[in-house]
Amino acid sequence: MSNHEQAALVRQSLKRRYRKERRFRFYGILAIAIALAALVTLFADIIGKGYTGFIKTTMTLEVRFDPKTMYLEDATDKDAFSMADFKAPLLAALHDVVPEAGDSDDRDLGHLLSSYAANKVRDTLEADPSLLGKTQTMTFLVSDDVSVYVKHADDPNYSIQLSEKQQGWVDQLQERGIIQNSFNDVFFQNGDSRDPGHAGVLGAIVGSVLTMVVTLLLSFPIGVAAAIYLEEFAPQNKFTDFIEVNINNLAAVPSIIFGLLGLAVFINLFGLPRSVPLVGGLVLTLMTLPTIIISSRAAIKSVPPSIREAAEGIGASKMQVVLHHVLPLALPGMLTGSIIGMAQALGETAPLLLIGMVAFIVDVPSGFVDAATVLPVQIFLWAGSPELAFIERASAAIMVLLTFLIGMNALAIWLRRRLERRW
Amino acid sequence: MNTMNSAIDQDVPVKDEPETRGGATFNDAELEGRTVGKPFADDPKFTLRDVEVFYGDARAIKGISLDIAKNEVIAFIGPSGCGKSTFLRCLNRMNDSIDICRVKGQLQLDGEDIYDAKRDVVELRARVGMVFQKPNPFPKSIYDNVAYGPRIHGLANRKSDLDDIVERSLRGAGLWNEVKDRLDSPGTGLSGGQQQRLCIARAIAVSPEVVLMDEPCSALDPIATARIEELIAELSQSYTIIIVTHSMQQAARVSDRTAYFHLGHLVEVNETNKVFTAPQHELTESYITGRFG
Numbered sequence: 001m002s003n004h005e006q007a008a009l010v011r012q013s014l015k016r017r018y019r020k021e022r023r024f025r026f027y028g029i030l031a032i033a034i035a036l037a038a039l040v041t042l043f044a045d046i047i048g049k050g051y052t053g054f055i056k057t058t059m060t061l062e063v064r065f066d067p068k069t070m071y072l073e074d075a076t077d078k079d080a081f082s083m084a085d086f087k088a089p090l091l092a093a094l095h096d097v098v099p100e101a102g103d104s105d106d107r108d109l110g111h112l113l114s115s116y117a118a119n120k121v122r123d124t125l126e127a128d129p130s131l132l133g134k135t136q137t138m139t140f141l142v143s144d145d146v147s148v149y150v151k152h153a154d155d156p157n158y159s160i161q162l163s164e165k166q167q168g169w170v171d172q173l174q175e176r177g178i179i180q181n182s183f184n185d186v187f188f189q190n191g192d193s194r195d196p197g198h199a200g201v202l203g204a205i206v207g208s209v210l211t212m213v214v215t216l217l218l219s220f221p222i223g224v225a226a227a228i229y230l231e232e233f234a235p236q237n238k239f240t241d242f243i244e245v246n247i248n249n250l251a252a253v254p255s256i257i258f259g260l261l262g263l264a265v266f267i268n269l270f271g272l273p274r275s276v277p278l279v280g281g282l283v284l285t286l287m288t289l290p291t292i293i294i295s296s297r298a299a300i301k302s303v304p305p306s307i308r309e310a311a312e313g314i315g316a317s318k319m320q321v322v323l324h325h326v327l328p329l330a331l332p333g334m335l336t337g338s339i340i341g342m343a344q345a346l347g348e349t350a351p352l353l354l355i356g357m358v359a360f361i362v363d364v365p366s367g368f369v370d371a372a373t374v375l376p377v378q379i380f381l382w383a384g385s386p387e388l389a390f391i392e393r394a395s396a397a398i399m400v401l402l403t404f405l406i407g408m409n410a411l412a413i414w415l416r417r418r419l420e421r422r423w
Numbered sequence: 424m425n426t427m428n429s430a431i432d433q434d435v436p437v438k439d440e441p442e443t444r445g446g447a448t449f450n451d452a453e454l455e456g457r458t459v460g461k462p463f464a465d466d467p468k469f470t471l472r473d474v475e476v477f478y479g480d481a482r483a484i485k486g487i488s489l490d491i492a493k494n495e496v497i498a499f500i501g502p503s504g505c506g507k508s509t510f511l512r513c514l515n516r517m518n519d520s521i522d523i524c525r526v527k528g529q530l531q532l533d534g535e536d537i538y539d540a541k542r543d544v545v546e547l548r549a550r551v552g553m554v555f556q557k558p559n560p561f562p563k564s565i566y567d568n569v570a571y572g573p574r575i576h577g578l579a580n581r582k583s584d585l586d587d588i589v590e591r592s593l594r595g596a597g598l599w600n601e602v603k604d605r606l607d608s609p610g611t612g613l614s615g616g617q618q619q620r621l622c623i624a625r626a627i628a629v630s631p632e633v634v635l636m637d638e639p640c641s642a643l644d645p646i647a648t649a650r651i652e653e654l655i656a657e658l659s660q661s662y663t664i665i666i667v668t669h670s671m672q673q674a675a676r677v678s679d680r681t682a683y684f685h686l687g688h689l690v691e692v693n694e695t696n697k698v699f700t701a702p703q704h705e706l707t708e709s710y711i712t713g714r715f716g
Contacts, residue, residue, distance in 0.1 A: 236522060306559035310622070312517065313555065314572040314629055315548035324571070325561060 046398050053396025056184040056197065057147040059113065059173065061093040064135040065125060075129035086118040086125075090140075097178055098169050108166055114141040114197050141186070141197040142179060144389040146170055150179065151392075158388050187396060191362045192378065196389030199382070201397050203364045207277055207357070207372030208346060208404070210365060214281020215288060215345050220338050222285070223292030227334070230293070231300040232322050251290035258287045259351025267355060274356035275371040283355060284345040291344065295337020299330035332419040339412035343405050349376040375401045449706065454685065455486050459703045460693035461680075464492035468633060468663045469514060474528035476509050476518070483509050485687040486528070496655065496664045498674035498695065501684030502710065507667045510684070511635050513537075514665065515551035516544050532633075549576055552626035556638040558618035560610035560625070565602050568610040568621055569593060572629035588628055596624035597654050616647025623654060627662070634658065636666040640673065652677050671711055675699050683707045 067073055069088035072080055087110065094109045095101060101109050117140040124138065125131055142150070145161040149170060152158040162170065173179040191203025234240045262283035266272045272279050303326050311321045352358070357373050358381065365372035373381070375397060382394035456473075467490035476484035484506045491497055499507035509518065516537060518524040530537040537547060549572075560568050569589045572578075579585040589606070593599040598620045602613070610621050619639060626634055636655075640648040655664060655677045668674050674681050674695065681698040683691045683706070691698060691707045702708040 304559075306555065306557060307561060308520075309517065309555060310559040310561060310625075311571075312520065313515070313548060313553035314575075314625060315545045316571075316575055317545050320575055324575075329562065 046395055046402070050392060050395025050399050052151045053392040053394075053399075054184050054187065055151065055181050056186055057142045057150045057179060057181055058139045059142050059179050060137060060139045061090070061178070062096065062135055063089050063093050063121060063138045065089055065121075065132050066092065067132055072132065075125055075132040081122075081126070084122075086121040089121060090117055097173060097176075101169070105165070108163065109169075111143055112146050112166065112169065114143050114195060116141070116195060116198055144196050144387060146179070147197060148388055150174065150181065184396075187393070191364045192360060192373070192381070193362060196387055196393055199390070199393055201375065201378060201400055203361060204373050204375045204378035204397065205400070206364050207280075207361075208374040210277035210368055210372060211280040211284060211352075211374055212342060212346060214278055214368060215284040216338075216342060218281065218285040219288040219292055219341065223289050223338065223341075224296050224334055226289075227293050227296030227300060228322060228327070231297050232318065232326070247290050247293055251294060254350075255287050255348055256350040256354065258283050259354030261286065262351060263354050273369055273371075275359045275361070275373075276357075276369045277365065277372050277374075278368040279355050280352050280357050280372075280374065281368075283351045284348060287348065287351060288338075288341040288345050291341035292334075292338050295341070296330065296334040299333025299337065300326055302333065303329045332416045335415050335419070336412045339408055339415070343408045343412075346374075346404060346408065347376055347401065349380050352377050353380075375404070449685075451485060451686075451688075454688040454690060456488070458488065458689045458692060460691045460698070462489050462689070462692045464490040464495075466493055467491060468493045468533065470529070470531040470534070472529040474510070474513065474526070474530060476506070476513060477525045477527070478521075479523045483687055484513075487689040489682065489689060489692060491663060491665060494659065494661070494663055495680060496659045496666065496678045497680045497682060498678035499665065499667045499682050499684060500669075500671060500674050500710070501690075503669075504686075505684040506687040507682075507684045508637055511637055511665060511667050514633070514635055515548050515553055517553065519544060549629050550631050551633045551635060552629065552631035553635045554619070554622050554626050554637070554639045557642050558615055558622050560613070560618050560621050562609065562611055564607045565593075565610045565613070565621060566606040569624050569628045572625060576629055578629065592624040592628040593621075595627050595658070596620040597650060597657075598624055614647070616643050616650060619643060619647070619651060620654065623651075623658075627658070631662065633663040633665065636664065638667050638669060641669060648673070671699070683710060685710075 065075075066089055069092060070084045070086065072084035074080060090113060091106055091110055094112065098109060120138065120140060124136070141147075146166075148158050149160050149162050149167060153160065160167070170179060186198060187200045188202055188205075190198055190200030193199040230240065230244065234243075262279060266279045266282050267274055272282075307325050307329065308321055311325045316324065352374060358377050359371060359373065360381070361371050361373050363370075379394050379397045379401065382390040382397060385391075469489075469491040471487065471489045471491075474484055474487045474489075475482060487510060499511060501507050512518045513526050513530060514532075514537070518526060526538055532547070532551065536542060561571065563571070566589055569592050570579075570585050573585060573588050579588055590599060590603075593602065598617060601617060602608075602621075610618065613621060619642075623634075623639075640651050643651065652673065655666065658664060659677075659679075666674075666677065678695045680692060681695045682689055683698065683702075683704070685706050691702060691704045693703070698707065699711055702711060
């Protein structure tokens, strides 16, 4: 074959090779485009449905604490106070702003305000008894039905429960600025509630944080210690092989199994209380450990053996080699693995259902053995609830959860960059 | 680069058959225990008798007897896979970390057994330092690289003592003038030759009696190599130096004695000029005249 022929052959095959490369690159771009499209759709859907969860609808009224209609002569009298009618001043105030409503409309009118509005009147008066007989400007949450009407009047997915007459009132009140939308601070200040307007994620956030603290404090040291032992000290024999296989298997065990284990061991055997972050954290620790051990071992393995040799060569003991050289170099990888494991744990629902963290809990937990729920379980609870107003709460809570997850992943990336610079 | 595994790759003989390329062929029986030249010394630092090293079932070192004298520079030469690195790494028990590696025979440092069960390997390595083929400074500052050994052995209690040790070691390695203004910058940021001198400074910072060098110049350019060789000549005043090298010129330049290894056997040991001018063994002659290797 002459040189010329050979060159022609090479040229031909070049064309084919380039075509192949272009095709391959196109597949790659296509795959990324599909993934991105899925992500954008997901976010658009969640944000589109959920942003209204961050909006609260309130009504501002001039409330006159009229002793006569409230049947309360002396606001400091405990007995009289407990018998007093706190709805009356609200009704009176509503009649003031909706003059066309007659006496027969009391029920419809009262329905505009959240059922907790009377409680607010009572609490205000209890805090300041001197208000009796005076007038005060107060802001109340409206009822769910009004809230849904104000936010979703045009959305066919929501059915409007208000009557034509009520809708007319609300339209008019909204025009006059008495009914207003504002940022939903209540959502971040309350625990769960039967009333969607009062339901918040603070309880779930605190529960999640407490659970994560337990998980992190247990799983990181145990996982790293196990990884270091297995990688650096354990003899290579059948037993350690067996342990290794089992750790890899545990990483693939469905999380609900860990929940059952937690129920059987921590609650039934050790007698720990149900629904508490401590048990949640223990269960999630079991679930996260394999991930942390596997990623930590990979990080230790990736430390160049030359560094190890260098340290051994000047007489560092095994422990010094590990602590002074292997661990600092492996730490970024270990942290990344741990944070990813923690992010998984943060989004975990199934095992927590089994240990009772699915209970309806109104109070924000104040400790590790207080009944609590966590964000994903709260989302699960709200998403399954029949009231339409809870659906947007669920979407809003999903956004809160995603924010936490993205934050944790960003932290993992940041830590990695920061620690790796010391190389 | 996995240096631990590469050590195995290099030194485990792939085949146990007699070497045929040199023209002459010798089998194990003809070579074992028949070292020619002057393997023994009057005032030995290391006394090594019938040393055998096994990787699993493979015999990498096949019965070597050798003395290494105080303050001498001895070069180990030989073709790849002849066992010279393996043999070197026995001297401060660097082979311990390789699970399948076993060492047999008598190995003594100043008359004390190196592989004795009661022997503390940490103490041994403080006395027998090592410089590796590839410069491997710690990912720490230049200062910390040198200070690490003295720190872990508790050689300096005060900061000023440590500063002295660091300066002395860096001067000893001929690096002080180049790095004295940037002791806090990372050791990994130096050039290859500087890194290797930093590794030498790190090794001599703990004042060892012996420095083992495993092809210390194979990753360096000729100028950096020349600097290291000068350094070896200076260090030989105060240390016993054992150097493994692939460069016969290097062995000729730096060493007092040269040992020629062949397939796990120590074929010939003699004063360097004798080995290179009048080799006694046929294999040595073939190797240094470039007929194989």
